[in-house]
Amino acid sequence: MTRFAIPIAIFVALLALLGIGLKLDPREVPSPLIGKPAPHFELPELHQAARTFSERDMLGKVWVLNVWASWCVSCREEHPVLLDLAASGAVPVYGLNYKDRREDGLAWLKGMGDPYKISIFDFDGRVGIDYGVYGVPETYVIDKSGIIRYKRIGPLTPEIVKEKLLPLVRELDRA
Amino acid sequence: MRRAAALLLFAALAASATGKEAAPAAADPVLEKRVMALAEELRCLVCQNQTLADSNAPLAEDLRNQVREKMRAGKSDREVVDFLVERYGDFVLYRPPLKATTILLWFGPLLLLAAGFAVMLRRVRLRRESGEAEVTDADRKRAAELLASGDPK
Numbered sequence: 001m002t003r004f005a006i007p008i009a010i011f012v013a014l015l016a017l018l019g020i021g022l023k024l025d026p027r028e029v030p031s032p033l034i035g036k037p038a039p040h041f042e043l044p045e046l047h048q049a050a051r052t053f054s055e056r057d058m059l060g061k062v063w064v065l066n067v068w069a070s071w072c073v074s075c076r077e078e079h080p081v082l083l084d085l086a087a088s089g090a091v092p093v094y095g096l097n098y099k100d101r102r103e104d105g106l107a108w109l110k111g112m113g114d115p116y117k118i119s120i121f122d123f124d125g126r127v128g129i130d131y132g133v134y135g136v137p138e139t140y141v142i143d144k145s146g147i148i149r150y151k152r153i154g155p156l157t158p159e160i161v162k163e164k165l166l167p168l169v170r171e172l173d174r175a
Numbered sequence: 176m177r178r179a180a181a182l183l184l185f186a187a188l189a190a191s192a193t194g195k196e197a198a199p200a201a202a203d204p205v206l207e208k209r210v211m212a213l214a215e216e217l218r219c220l221v222c223q224n225q226t227l228a229d230s231n232a233p234l235a236e237d238l239r240n241q242v243r244e245k246m247r248a249g250k251s252d253r254e255v256v257d258f259l260v261e262r263y264g265d266f267v268l269y270r271p272p273l274k275a276t277t278i279l280l281w282f283g284p285l286l287l288l289a290a291g292f293a294v295m296l297r298r299v300r301l302r303r304e305s306g307e308a309e310v311t312d313a314d315r316k317r318a319a320e321l322l323a324s325g326d327p328k
Contacts, residue, residue: 032264099233125237132262134220134234 031132031151038065038142039130046097046105046119053094053120055146062172064093064165065140066116066156067128069100070108072136078155079112085161086115091141091169095119098128098136141165143172210243213252217242217259218267226269 033039042054055065066082068075086093095116097105102121109119122128131140134153141150150168152160211228217238219230227235227242238259245255259267271277 030264030266032261125234129237129241129262132264134263 031148031153033132033140033148034151036148038140038146038148039127041120041122041127041130043096043120043122043127046095046102046109046121049102049121053118055142058094058142059146060144062091062144062169063142064091064169065096065131065142066093067096067098067131067133067136067138068119069098069136070104071100072098074155075137076112078137079115081156081158081161082115083113084158085156085165086117090166092117096127096131097121098133099123099125139165141168141172144175206243206246209246209252210239213242213246213255214239216269217256218269220263220267 038055042052045051045053093115097119137155139152139156140148143149214228215226217227219225219227219235221232221234222230242255
């Protein structure tokens with residue numbers, strides 16, 4: 001029976017590898033932006049088109065940038081988590097309204113609650129491209145010197161906020 | 176009559192189906208050709224098994240526009256690709272670059288082939304040593320007899 005030992009071992013190893021492969025999420029593309037300065041933008045605010053907001057306004061603070069849109073289904077799922085995060089006051093949350101219509105975005109925030117200190121309005125999705133956005137919602141944690149420290153593709157969950165985002169924010173706040 | 180209507184409908188459907196592919200060719204066909212050629216090499220991040228050239232996802236359209244704009248501004252293919260890799264990582268490339276983290280990806284198949292070859296060589300050698308496939312004199316004699324006996328009917 002020993003002659004089958006090696007093929008069986010190879011087969012089992014292959015099964016294990018395939019099993020691990022099944023658990024991986026192919027949508028989670030590692031972002032090359034982690035550890036790099038947040039790309040520069042200067043965009044009009046959603047509520048007041050005449051005012052602009054830039055990532056440079058946030059230098060010296062740890063903050064969260066959340067990319068959302070009224071047409072995005074998972075954003076709906078994520079919204080209560082963001083409301084809780086904003087209400088906790090642990091970290092300021094800013095929104096990037098991605099490829100949306102201004103009135104739709106505003107109506108959405110009015111109906112569902114507004115967790116954002118400010119939402120900026122990225123109508124043509126250019127800033128989105130600079131931030132490597134490809135699946136809304138996406139969330140970035142940016143540190144005091146404007147470096148991107150964390151990126152989440154897909155909706156935030158209470159677990160991710162508790163286990164990843166908040167510990168990271170605390171650590172960065174101390175730095 | 177009905178047949179004509181059906182044909183017309185079919186033609187219309189076919190036209191709309193082909194009309195969906197890729198972006199409308201812009202004013203400059205040479206530039207457009209360059210855009211599409213590069214887009215063939217780039218992955219659409221929304222529908223990950225399609226190229227930027229094939230995909231109709233809004234993001235793919237935006238990215239094609241960015242590529243077109245950069246080319247119009249005189250950027251080389253290399254610079255446009257770097258621009259995208261900076262934002263989306265190596266994943267946007269259909270041909271992964273050769274570097275430390277991708278060595279296994281590039282040479283893994285060769286390694287497997289070499290391993291298979293080694294196993295085969297060892298087996299052949301073992302078999303030879305065990306004499307299993309040895310042709311004896313008796314065998315040769317029998318073969319000669321069979322050949323000499325001519326056409327077996």
